[in-house]
Amino acid sequence: MKILIVGTGYVGTTTALVFCEKGHQVTGLDVDEKKIRRLQSGQLHFFEPGLDELLKKHLREGNLSFTQNESKAIEENDIIFICVGTPQDEDGSADLKYVQDVAERIGKNLNAYKVIVDKSTVPVGTADKVTKWITQHQEKTVPFDVVSNPEFLREGSALHDALKPDRIIIGHSSEKALHFMRELYKDFDCPFVDTTQKTAEMIKYAANSFLALKISYINELARLCDVLEIEVDDISKGIGLDHRIGEAFLNAGIGYGGSCFPKDVSALLKTAETNHQSLSILEAAVKVNKSQPKYFIEKLQAALGSLENKVVAVLGLAFKPNTDDTRESPSFKIIDDLEKAGARVKVHDPTVKVGSGYTFKQVQTVEECVSDTDAIILCTGWEQYKAIDWVSVRKRVRFPFIVDGKNILNANEIKHAGFDYYAIGKS
Numbered sequence: 001m002k003i004l005i006v007g008t009g010y011v012g013t014t015t016a017l018v019f020c021e022k023g024h025q026v027t028g029l030d031v032d033e034k035k036i037r038r039l040q041s042g043q044l045h046f047f048e049p050g051l052d053e054l055l056k057k058h059l060r061e062g063n064l065s066f067t068q069n070e071s072k073a074i075e076e077n078d079i080i081f082i083c084v085g086t087p088q089d090e091d092g093s094a095d096l097k098y099v100q101d102v103a104e105r106i107g108k109n110l111n112a113y114k115v116i117v118d119k120s121t122v123p124v125g126t127a128d129k130v131t132k133w134i135t136q137h138q139e140k141t142v143p144f145d146v147v148s149n150p151e152f153l154r155e156g157s158a159l160h161d162a163l164k165p166d167r168i169i170i171g172h173s174s175e176k177a178l179h180f181m182r183e184l185y186k187d188f189d190c191p192f193v194d195t196t197q198k199t200a201e202m203i204k205y206a207a208n209s210f211l212a213l214k215i216s217y218i219n220e221l222a223r224l225c226d227v228l229e230i231e232v233d234d235i236s237k238g239i240g241l242d243h244r245i246g247e248a249f250l251n252a253g254i255g256y257g258g259s260c261f262p263k264d265v266s267a268l269l270k271t272a273e274t275n276h277q278s279l280s281i282l283e284a285a286v287k288v289n290k291s292q293p294k295y296f297i298e299k300l301q302a303a304l305g306s307l308e309n310k311v312v313a314v315l316g317l318a319f320k321p322n323t324d325d326t327r328e329s330p331s332f333k334i335i336d337d338l339e340k341a342g343a344r345v346k347v348h349d350p351t352v353k354v355g356s357g358y359t360f361k362q363v364q365t366v367e368e369c370v371s372d373t374d375a376i377i378l379c380t381g382w383e384q385y386k387a388i389d390w391v392s393v394r395k396r397v398r399f400p401f402i403v404d405g406k407n408i409l410n411a412n413e414i415k416h417a418g419f420d421y422y423a424i425g426k427s
């Protein structure tokens with residue numbers, strides 16, 4: 001099948017490569033000329049393991065191309081995936097301006113029957129809006145169908161998640177569109193859920209919100225574990241072995257961030273509010289998450305006293321390992337709190353390079369970052385931070401104090417190296 005991907009960000013590029021792997025002919029379209037030029041030359045504009053090789057391979061084999069010629073791209077393809085961003089609007093809802101823009105452009109250029117697929121995360125009722133926006137801008141009356149097919153990949157393991165999904169959700173209102181989607185996904189070995197558009201839209205928000213809820217639950221339990229001197233990791237393991245609960249997403253730490261959980265939870269809360277319903281359990285999850293960075297800063301203050309003029313090393317800026325995405329990264333909340341308390345901050349991250357305009361200092365190596373510091377805070381669970389030689393770091397620091405914001409470091413090793421070690425729900 002000939003597939004057009006509109007929006008070549010994390011989701012669009014991964015989706016394009018996955019369909020290439022399944023033998024389809026794929027075109028990527030984006031309004032960002034720089035991104036398109038980079039992709040055309042075989043270079044990714046973001047960091048994501050495994051995608052680089054596939055990009056080069058499919059460009060070479062000729063079943064992948066990138067363009068800015070919108071009318072031609074829309075006319076020549078059978079299925080159009082909308083993969084543009086749906087950022088949080090000022091009132092907390094999902095801002096659909098990019099989706100609307102794409103829908104209107106599709107409407108203008110529609111020349112024959114096509115299936116238009118919402119892969120972006122969009123609130124309940126968006127498939128109807130997309131249908132309306134397309135119809136209003138059609139210059140020729142041509143039939144089309146809108147399908148909701150939410151994406152569940154995680155950054156850092158995008159390729160694996162998209163090639164081997166746990167499920168494929170297809171929300172539709174036409175048997176013809178369903179047939180197209182079944183054909184498209186016929187080589188995927190996972191449950192295929194055939195449902196309504198509104199249900200598919202809701203499944204996506206319900207899934208992300210449930211995972212966010214799980215994290216806030218374990219984070220709040222971890223605070224209680226701190227007081228009771230219990231290891232929260234043992235609790236996660238003990239409850240996670242119950243298959244009804246599951247071990248995943250029970251790692252306590254500085255809270256969840258990223259381009260999706262914060263905005264999607266907020267959008268679902270807004271949907272509830274607009275419909276005069278309450279999702280108080282989710283409101284509590286947000287409250288816990290917002291206060292989580294502060295909990296760690298307070299540990300630091302309790303040990304060091306005033307942070308005025310203290311030098312603090314922050315390890316990690318990405319919101320999670322194996323990505324260079326810093327959207328809603330808890331690291332920035334930690335840095336902000338540290339700076340407000342008067343500390344001077346040095347930062348290291350293996351993939352993120354911040355530009356100018358920041359008050360903190362970014363350095364190239366871990367050694368440089370930790371040297372002459374009064375405390376070290378680990379904010380991103382990069383593998384390389386687990387392998388740090390703490391005995392040698394001990395010789396470089398002014399004060400031996402480590403806060404492990406991801407609960408991943410070896411506490412015994414660090415204590416033996418002469419550091420005071422603080423995590424959450426971990427002694």
Ligand SMILES: NC(=O)C1=CN([C@@H]2O[C@H](COP(=O)(O)OP(=O)(O)OC[C@H]3O[C@@H](n4cnc5c(N)ncnc54)[C@H](O)[C@@H]3O)[C@@H](O)[C@H]2O)C=CC1
Pocket residue numbers: 006007008009010011012029030031032035083084085086098101102119120121122151152153154155259260
């Ligand atoms: N990042 C992730 O891990 C996941 C994201 N999602 C959802 O997928 C959607 C996309 O997310 P990302 O890929 O992270 O966004 P992104 O911000 O990385 O990429 C969006 C792309 O759309 C392009 N764009 C905007 N307007 C356009 C237009 N009119 N025509 C063509 N291109 C246009 C932008 O230039 C950009 O390259 C969001 O709704 C997000 O919630 C869903 C699952 C995972």
Ligand SMILES: O=C(O)[C@H]1O[C@H](OP(=O)(O)OP(=O)(O)OC[C@H]2O[C@@H](n3ccc(=O)[nH]c3=O)[C@H](O)[C@@H]2O)[C@H](O)[C@@H](O)[C@@H]1O
Pocket residue numbers: 121151152153154155156208211215248249250251252253254255256257258259260261319320
């Ligand atoms: O809609 C989306 O964009 C995606 O959002 C998340 O994926 P992602 O944000 O890439 O990353 P996650 O691995 O889910 O991590 C999100 C945040 O939760 C934190 N987290 C995760 C797990 C955990 O146990 N504890 C914890 O604090 C991570 O450090 C990170 O800050 C979901 O896991 C994906 O299924 C979904 O498709």
